[in-house]
Amino acid sequence: MNQPAEPLAQAPDWIAVDWGTSHLRATAMGAGGPLANACNGDGMGGLTRQQFEPALLALIGPWLTGAAITPVIACGMVGSRQGWAEAKYRAVPCAPVDAAALTRVPTIDRRITVHIAPGLLQTAPADVMRGEETQIAGALALDPGFDGVICLPGTHSKWAHVSAGEVVSFQTFLTGELFSLLSKQSVLRHSIAAEGLDEGAFNAALSDALSRPEKLGARLFSLRAEGLIANLSPIAARSRLSGLLIGMELAAAKPYWLGQPVTLIGAPELCRHYAHALAQQGVTASVLSAVDCTLAGLSKLKGAL
């Protein structure tokens, strides 16, 4: 979804950038908050090191005036080893972000300065995140006293235990990527609708995966078999696949959510599925917008720069 930048009446104080594998999103920030948004598909996955500065300027150019130097603060995969410049992981336990650990990237264009936020790593069990740490910082900025668990559902879902303003531990699940591969590229693609939710099928599969997680491999093929011989509808099949994979994730993440306050950060529909799944387990989760959290996290970094 492309949204070009329009020239602004007022020059931005700074620019917040969320730069992932497949997207580049920028927000022009004024004293009173966001002035304008822009985004395109120039994610880090498609860029060589020399292409990052031109890609950024192509998106935010209309916001830059010749007069002032505009700080840019970015988070996400742009800071990975294959990104613009490597922003080395910080090890948990630690605060989710730290302005002193930003990586300054030299630019040819003198109208901007660029800083990239590093991700977090955990030594044992080995795990990494990039981008989510800024959303967690944002969630803490929006709800300063929060102590509990933050879940960020997505391609690579993250569960983080947050206490006293620090990320204590976290764990990543391949849930979203498995859903995408299975529903679009496996033999199941013939049986699965592109969208739609059958709540009964979702709930049954969720509960099945939570109580018999080892059955996953067999339950997956049954979506195909029931489509062939028992008229399982493509929407029910999609809902069961989603319920099975989220159920597997909840089964493994139980030490995180059991008896804890849970905050979900992510795309609204996905968060609804997770909130619904957690509610089935007796956990009431609150939901925050990923966009709001990213902006709040980057603002926290800007304030401390």
Place this chain on the structure above:
Amino acid sequence: MNQPAEPLAQAPDWIAVDWGTSHLRATAMGAGGPLANACNGDGMGGLTRQQFEPALLALIGPWLTGAAITPVIACGMVGSRQGWAEAKYRAVPCAPVDAAALTRVPTIDRRITVHIAPGLLQTAPADVMRGEETQIAGALALDPGFDGVICLPGTHSKWAHVSAGEVVSFQTFLTGELFSLLSKQSVLRHSIAAEGLDEGAFNAALSDALSRPEKLGARLFSLRAEGLIANLSPIAARSRLSGLLIGMELAAAKPYWLGQPVTLIGAPELCRHYAHALAQQGVTASVLSAVDCTLAGLSKLKGAL
């Protein structure tokens, strides 16, 4: 792997055909057994209904003489709804094959007659197989008194309980397809070698998956994270992925193999991995060649035609 048919000194009595989604394999059969083999990539997945007869003739043409009518007996996805002609599933419990249930397909070329073997279905839990039933029949022909469990590892692994010459029940696992998607198309592809086995890593992952199957989603991402921050070798990562997925399958298939004689039918290297995994659980499995079993199963059908 293409292997064209060479003209034969002696006309074959009949031709055995294994016609799957991605391959077409034919064996010219004489009174004393196989005379010659031929194969190519004309699997049913790439053919429209009208293309099956020409594809078959293109492969086996050199074996056909004008003088006699040569029976062709085929098994596999060629009998699916998207195949040459639908050979309707037979419901278990039943003998794996039955000559009376073969589907006769009309041909334009008068030098051949074509029969297709139907697959098997199980109503609850819903499951289907096509092609494996012929291998199971072949295994029973090679070892007539066998009573126990037959496992056919592969893209869609099958476990079948066989008793008194019948398939009593069976279950399919998506193990091979998951391995292929994850190792070639997911974020893990960056961390996984194209081949090689680290036995220690395989065993540890296998045992981990058997005892904590719900951890799969998290264990998967750890292959990536350990590659990034803990120097996990690509061969160890491949071995762990294989161990995790086979371990998940064994955990779910435990009611099949526990305390039962197990026969493995499949590709030699894959069967070695499964035999090794089963040995870790105290089960000694015997191994049969998939090619031998298919041929023995089709021969049994020919003998009863």
